[in-house]
Amino acid sequence: MSKLEIKNISKIFSLNTDKGERNKVLAVNNVNLSIEEGQFVCFVGPSGCGKSTLLNIIAGLEKPSSGELVLNGRPVFETGPDRIMVFQENALFPWLSVIDNVEFGLKMVGVEKEKRQKIAMHYLDMMDLGKFAKSYTYQLSGGMKQRVAISRALSMDPDVLLMDEPFAALDSQTRDLLLVELQLIWAKTRKTIIFVTHNISESICLGDKVVVFTKRPASVKKEIVIDYRRPRLSEDSNLFEYARLVLDELKTEIIQSKK
Numbered sequence: 138m139s140k141l142e143i144k145n146i147s148k149i150f151s152l153n154t155d156k157g158e159r160n161k162v163l164a165v166n167n168v169n170l171s172i173e174e175g176q177f178v179c180f181v182g183p184s185g186c187g188k189s190t191l192l193n194i195i196a197g198l199e200k201p202s203s204g205e206l207v208l209n210g211r212p213v214f215e216t217g218p219d220r221i222m223v224f225q226e227n228a229l230f231p232w233l234s235v236i237d238n239v240e241f242g243l244k245m246v247g248v249e250k251e252k253r254q255k256i257a258m259h260y261l262d263m264m265d266l267g268k269f270a271k272s273y274t275y276q277l278s279g280g281m282k283q284r285v286a287i288s289r290a291l292s293m294d295p296d297v298l299l300m301d302e303p304f305a306a307l308d309s310q311t312r313d314l315l316l317v318e319l320q321l322i323w324a325k326t327r328k329t330i331i332f333v334t335h336n337i338s339e340s341i342c343l344g345d346k347v348v349v350f351t352k353r354p355a356s357v358k359k360e361i362v363i364d365y366r367r368p369r370l371s372e373d374s375n376l377f378e379y380a381r382l383v384l385d386e387l388k389t390e391i392i393q394s395k396k
Contacts, residue, residue: 139207140329141195141297143170146204147354148190164190166354168204172297175327179340181383182350182358183391189301191355192333196222196299208296218246221295225302227286229274236261236270239289246293253292260288263322280311284318291326300332304339313371316342320368337387341379342369349386352393359386 148165164187172178180188193199195206197216206213208220221242229238236257243253261267264284274282283303290298304312316339323330334340340347341363349359363379 139171140174140176140209141170141172141331142205142207143168143172143191143195144205144207145169146191146194146201146206148187148194148199149202163354165194165201166356168355168357170348170357170360172329172331175329177323177330177332177343177345179344179347180331180333180350181335181337181340181347181387182355183352183387184335186350186353186390187355188333188350192222192299192301192331195297195331196220198222218242218293219296220299221290221293221297222299222301223283223286223290223303225305227274227282229282229285229289231273231275233274234270235266235272235274235277235285238274238285239292242289242293256292257288260291261285263291263325264288264318278311279307280315283307283315287319287322291322291328296329298328298330300330302333302335305335312339316371317368319343324367337380337383338371338376340383341376342371347379347383349383350390352390358390361386 146165146168150162150164152160152162168191182188190199194201197213197220239257239261240253243256258267258270261270264287266281266284266288269277274285304315320343332343344363347361347363348357349361350356351358361382365376369376
C-alpha cells in the first residue's frame with residue numbers, strides 16, 4: 138500500500154479583478170500520484186504552475202476543490218503533525234535560542250521538557266549544530282538557519298516531510314553542501330519526503346522520482362525514476378542524462394507558459 142495517495146486533486150481559486158469582479162482560476166487539475174514509504178519525490182515545473190499549491194494541499198494548508206488525499210490508508214482533510222512543512226523562508230523565532238526553536242513543536246503537543254531536549258539535541262547533532270544549541274538564530278548564517286528549520290521539522294517525527302524550495306535563497310556553495318547533507322539525513326531517517334524545486338539539478342540529486350508538472354493548471358506530465366547511487370553530487374556527469382530527460386519534458390511547458 139502506498140504511503141500517500143493523491144487522488145484526482147484539483148484546486149480552483151476565486152480572485153478579485155481590478156473591476157471588482159470575481160475570476161475563477163484553475164491552479165491544479167486532476168492530479169493523481171502515488172508516493173511510497175521512504176520515497177524521496179521532487180516536484181518540478183514552470184514557475185507559477187501550481188506545484189506549491191499542491192504541496193500546500195498535501196500539508197492541509199489549502200483545501201482541494203475536488204479529489205482526495207489519503208495518508209496511511211486514511212483520508213486527511215486538515216493540517217497535522219503527520220505532515221510537516223519546511224518553507225523557503227525558515228520561519229524561525231529570532232527571540233528563541235536554536236534548541237528552543239527545535240523544541241517548539243514538541244512543547245506545543247505536550248512533550249515533557251527532558252524528553253524534548255533529548256529529541257532536539259539528537260537532530261541538532263545530526264545536522265552538525267549541537268554546539269550552537271544555545272545560540273540565537275539571528276547569529277547564524279542562512280544555511281545554518283535552514284538546518285535548524287529541518288531539525289525542527291524532523292523532531293516532530295512526521296510521516297511525510299514537505300519541503301517548498303528550502304534552498305532557493307542560499308548561495309550555490311551552501312546549497313550544494315545541504316544537498317549532500319539532506320541525502321545523508323534521508324538515508325538515516327528514511328523519511329518520506331516531497332520536495333518542490335525549480336532547479337533541475339537539485340531535483341536529480343535528491344529524488345528517487347522526479348514528477349514533472351505542466352504549465353498552469355498543474356497536472357502530471359511525466360514521472361521520471363532516478364536510479365543512481367547516493368549520495369549524489371550535482372557536478373556528477375552521470376546525472377546529466379537524467380537532467381536532460383527532465384529538461385526535455387519541461388521545455389515545451391516553459392515556452393507555452395510564457396505565451
